[in-house]
Amino acid sequence: MSAIGDILHLLITANLWQATLAAAILLLLPALGGTISERSGVVNIAMEGMMLTGAFFGVAADLAWHNPWLATGVAMLAGALMAMVHAVVSIQFRADQIVSGIAINIFAAGLTVFLINRIYGLQDVGHVDQSALLPNINVPGLDQIPFLGKVFFQQNVIVYVALVLLVLTHLVLFRTRLGLRIRAVGEHPQAADTAGINVFAIRYGAVVTSGLLSGLSGAFLAIGISNTFVPNMTDGRGYIALAAMIFGKWTPFGAFVACLIFGLGQAIYDNNSIIHISPYLLSMLPYLLTLIVLAGLVGRSIPPAADGLPYVPGSE
Amino acid sequence: MVRRLTTGLAMPLGSVLLAFVLGGLIVAATGGNPFSAYAALVCGGFGIGCAGGENPGLQISNTIVFVIPLITAGIAVALPFRAGLFNIGAEGQLLAGSIACTAIGIKFSSLPSPILLPMVLVGGMVGGALWAGVAGVLKATIGAHEVVTTIMMNYIAQWFLRYLIVGGPLQLAPGTSKSSPIGAGARLATLLPNDNSLIILGLPSSVFRVHTGLLIALAAAAGFAFLLWRTSLGYEIRAVGQSQKAARYAGISVRRTIIVTMLIAGGFAGLAGAIEIAGVDHNLTDKYFSDTTGFDAIAVALLGLGSAVGIVLAAILFGALHAGGSVMQADAGISGNLVFILQALILFSIAANFVGAIRQRIPGLGRPTALPPDLPPAAPMMTEAAAPPTEA
């Protein structure tokens, strides 16, 4: 049977879409973080580093305490700490936010391996037992719905959390007071400041939130999907999340759609034992698509007005 | 330019110093001895004060081999900085250059050096230029932010390379992950004879891998300085970087300048890739999967404050760090990762201009951004993405 035919056949299997959703969520969390951060005017390409740090500390904590929830908290905290560095450097010191982001990613990758050496020595990072992993949960009843049940209600707990966060992020950004202020700060910090809004507080909060979400994604990767830490296991997802954020035009649901597309590509490739697909084209897919979006072929993508601009109080 | 250099010098030097202090603290905090670590690092990088019996000449040679591509790639990042563009794509452009160079070097392997060598080098530059051109055109026409497009192009280059040498048209033989070697005529000569029997400094001269690419890199640096400060184009590039509007009102075509800048930058990055192939590897190998020259180049350009001399100095520092890392591990038992942590710290330090902050932001020195006083900050995402440069 032809590869195309095989793929079409795959597309009607619930398994494929179940895998797609899981893969998408892994990207969605950092993408949401990036969206929040950039809506507040702080460019964030450091999700990769925050995610990696989260993954490492998540595993370390889980191995120590055999408690996935605690570990997840630690992972988020670790991501948030990395984010804090980015925040201090780019908000307080008004550093170039892209350079700071690159530095974070290099730093995180270097630090995690450095710490493996210190903590585990030659013994590799151990393996978390099944019992201490973030569990897969089948939603009683709903999981029996044909097709949709498997896709949406037989997933890891983090998937459900992420979907809630997706809706939450959308509501917060576009329906709440806080969201109004975040967007105001990202559009016109001076205006926000003169309106009595604490620009720095908002931006710090937004960046740290992006760290929390990236850290959560790291935990999902390390102690949800797999059960150990492998150097650089994030494998560039932070950058794909960045692409998804732009693809989604800085909106949560837009980013989600992008993540689904990228996730689908991965899910299809996962079947290469059954059907032959060139790994290369599929691996390029997210980046090519993003270029196409940027090329305006699928509508232009316009970021917040003050995205990437440090705020200098009293300046006009 | 000299003036620029001297006024700018305190910041980068301070940043490096700060980074090393912090790095030392990390080493100490994790039970290592920073002094022996740095001693080994210096030995490995500059062949000075070696305790482990290293051959100074060999260490210096190794460092220079790393420095060569860092210089040209550094220019590929620094030039766009001048035009207000942030080229994170040097790595992808470098790969494109090495691919083009290899393809030509294999296809015409029989040609004599005087013809083939220029061909592969120019071919590499063209390859890199085209790769960067994509970002340049997208930027100039519809304002797609170059940071994002170049990141995407990096990935695409990576996967394209894998395709080519793992099962693709350039693969040497099934099961291998490298291409066949380029023709002898396409190779850059080493400065010392590539002879196993000739003994120099107590070692076979063939171990000193310094090649004539060094001269090309230095020439490139000189050309970069000339272009920037002595030509109309350089003037226009700087004008566009400092104020697109003013440039446009003056009748400078912002779009053309952006595209031309990216093309030239890509050319330099491509040259770096071509030199690596023609001077060191002579074939595409899996080593390019893990190559990071194009990213180190960002640090080099920033640390070098975008000036030719600064870039050369910064390239020497990072080349030495890379070469020294191995020795540090062998002699002092400190992981080579420290090198990367140091690099990140240097980036932070420059980006945030901690030095300036420490010095109470003394006017004239305390510019609180990643870029030296006469460099524009990387353009904000929005104004760029939303408003592509308009022309009359």
Added chain:
Amino acid sequence: MAYKRFKFLGVAAVVLMVAMACGGSNNPGTSKQYKIGLVTDIGGLNDKSFNHLAYVGLEKAKTDFGIKDDVTESKSGNDYVNNLTGFASKNYDLVIGVGFLMQEAVGTVSGQFPNIHFAIIDGAGTDANGNDLKHTNVESLFFKEQDAGAMVGVIAGWMEKNGKAKKNKHVIGAVGGISIPPVNHYIAGYKWAATMEDPSIKVLVGYSNDFTDPAKCKGQATSMINSNADILFQVAGGCGLGVLQGAGQAGVYSIGVDADQKDADPSVIASALKKVDVATYTAIKNVVNGQFQAGALTFSIANDGAGYAVDNLTVPAELQTELKTFQDKIKAGTLTPPADIPTP
């Protein structure tokens, strides 16, 4: 993509330990203390695979022969030649390169230092075209991964045949990292032996195109499980851990690779062993005993350089004997596992 730099960063504490160990290294008897240098490939020392095992062998040799050992991890492909030259120029008695990625580098450096002994795991000293230069100072340590693959293949095949697996649809799988010889040798033996045990078996073979991201390999595994595979063989290093874990979550069996991976997940019923530690140890021993021999040393089941471990599984007597006879046949040479994946 800056992250790529760290794709394979290794462990430094190792080296720390080495340094300390060296400090107080006493070597009884032998007048000369041999200096051995080990250069890892970009996988780094805790790649949970052959770099790690090579180091284990080195450590064993140190305790046995009181050698002075130093390790350098290659941070990128640019470092191979430098690191090899580094040890050679310091007149080490043996410089060991780990991994076939280093073939060309070993070929070059061994030519420059004819008086230094070199050993390379999984390869030979080659020129740019991949031809063995046959330098007389290079010892090539090859492995018959297919032997190890075959033994675990027997286990998988036998269980399918006798309904001892979870689904018993006569489907098993193998997840490779990238399609390169060392990986494919394993899979070849695995498929070959499994088919011999259970002619009706279907062996799914997939490649994650990655060696570090467990999620990718887990995806491969899940897809295979969805196609009724119930025994999965991972041949993808760190990425492959996702296979073992995925199998565990789906309640099917998995098989580890290179080292004994029974701790990675309860689902691991066996591991295909590639005894790089033994090979490394042997190479060092030969130098210490002045028995260095140039050319290829092949490690296989025959010389206990390859094999298998039964892990979280209580093996029925029947399978015991099956394995025994199979192993003996390979040793005797009456059975020869193929190096290339058989196509039905």
Added chain:
Amino acid sequence: MNEQAGLAVEMRGITKQFPGVLANNEVDFSVRRGEIHALVGENGAGKSTLMNILYGLVHPDSGEILINGKTVQIAGPRDAIGLGIGMVHQHFMLIPVFSVGENIMLGREPATGPDFYDRARARKAIAELTKRYGLALDPDARMGDLPVGLQQRAEIVKVLYRGADILILDEPTGVLTPQESKDLFAVLRDLVKGGKTIIFISHKLKEVLEISDRITVMRRGKVVGHLITKDTNEEEIATLMVGRAVLLRVDKSPAKPGGVALAVENLTANSDQSVPALKGASFELRYGEILGIAGVEGNGQSELMEVLAGTRRATGGQVLLAGRDITTMDANTERDAGVAFIPEDRRGTGLVLSFSIAENSILGRERTPTFSWRHFVLNLIAIRNWALKLVKEFDIRTPSIEVAVRNLSGGNQQKVIVAREIGTNPKVLLAAQPTRGVDIGAIEFIHRQIVRERDNGAAVLLVSAELDEVRSLSDRVAVMYEGRIVSIEPPDTPEERLGLLMTGGGSSPSMGRRPAGPEGLEA
């Protein structure tokens, strides 16, 4: 006015040092409750700094602030707002992509449930405010779509919504039509009747005399005079501002117009937002005359100048330079053809601030044979000599030509541009806002240069937001409205008539732009 009322604001010995500048030097400033107090001074006199300090945006190095007699610490706008201080900034603090309602509510949004923004209550609140102060606004309109007049109104409502008793207005009339200004003044008077106190920053003396009760004059960071409006006059204030007697007229001999230099034939072009801004402008400019264009900003003057200078594409019509069609020429070609352009935004478009004087002196000419070999290699000697010549001839105050223009005063920056453009003896000089925001000394100098060009036979097209400047400098005044030249008048035409023409006959205040919401809301 109630002379006995206590002080609403009292600032004592305020000093603020910025790198290189002493922005405020021991400034004492007080405002009585319920008065309109004008704060006047040239650009850079320290007015804005003082007000930013009062509003908490800038922190003084020393000095104390009393509000209603009580000493207060103002750490930020939040504190200022808390003390009932509100500020309407010269550059509006509005978010174009937000609705009027969201802009007004920002920072004090009504909320329901956990934290949801309550649009209904926002509407109600705004309705009340607009009723109380008669400031009609459509809360759901997108701010970016409103005319400046209404945007400013929104700013004022924003301040009132925050319960401000003390309103600071920074150069509020700069962007308004005469009609809009009148409306604004009416509003201000009502506010004062309602017990509010108003600080009115301006450099337009006529307005100051018209609206204020008392005046504080600043010069070079110091307060140089406290005046009672009804006892003073323009000359006195101007003299205080500049520190010497100034003549507010330009003395020039009558023009001797020559042949037609520029013939503009029903020219059309779009604005940056790509909406039609120039809608068929036609006029003739002759050699040896200064044609001034009077008009409210945003009626197409900027676009007209840019099209003529070749930095903006015309969508229709024709421009003839001495009979030659230059409609589609780019800036370079036009410059070669003898058209020089002084753009209106000095810092944004006229100069590259980080470039040295020398570098700026060849901006746009870097490929000309004079300054480059083969249009590629710069001729540094030629550039240096040229720059030195300009610095000397145009009396640019600078230590050296290597100084970055960023470090020059506004006046000297403008001189650099004027020198660059006039220095090549152009046939046609396009001068857009040539004296905006420069000190009076420089204004006089630049005016003389422009007149000299005219006398040398150049054709000068002048655009200025200052009606006085247009009238005093021009030989003929063309009134521009809605992208057309509606009339050409002699310079001595009474201001009232010009103002009427500028507003298309002075009907609705929202002209020149799309009106927001139903007309019923206007006026």
